[in-house]
Amino acid sequence: MAEIKWERDFEMAIAKAKKEGKPVFHDFWFDG
C-alpha cells in the first residue's frame, strides 16, 4: 500500500516539487 505522505507546508511542497520535478497536488480541506 502506497500511503500518501502529505506535505503540510506550501513552501516546503514547492521546494520538493522543484527538486523532484513533479507538480503539486494541493488539497484544501475543512474539518467541519
Place this chain on the structure above:
Amino acid sequence: MNAGPYSDEKVQKFIEEEYVPLKSQCFWKERTELMKQFDIAWTPTFLFQDFGGRVHRKLVGYIPVDDFLAQLKFGKGMVFFEKERHEEAAKRFRMVIEEHPNAGAAPEAIFFLGVAEYKKTHEASALRRAYDTLTEKYPQSEWARRAQPYSAIPK
C-alpha cells in the same frame, strides 16, 4: 468529508508517484493566507500546481474514485500542456481516454489530446480526429460542441 478517494490504492499510488501531495486546512472564520492567495471559496478544492506554484487546474467539490483518478491524470496532462510539453501532456490525456472512458474528464481529454497533437505535429487532422471522436463517443458533451469548428478540417 473528502477522505473517500484517498482510501483507494490506485489513487494513493498515483498521487505518491506523480505528485508532491500537499494538504492545507481551511478556516472560514479567519481565512488563511493560502485561502486568500488561491481564492478558496468552498471545500474540498483541489489545485494542480507546477513547481513555481502556478495553478493549471482547479476543481471544487467531492469527486468519486474513478473521476478522481481521471482528474489526477488529466491535471498532470494540463500542467505539461500549458508548459508546451505536448508529448508528455498527450500521454496523460491518452491515459484518461483509455483507462477512464466513463469519467467526466474523458471528453475534455479527447479535446486536449487533439490540440496537443496538433501543436506537436502541426497537422490539423488531429483536431478533426478529436471532433470525430467526441461526436461519436460523447455527442452530448460540451466538448463535442466546442470541437465543432474543427468539423470543417479535411480528414
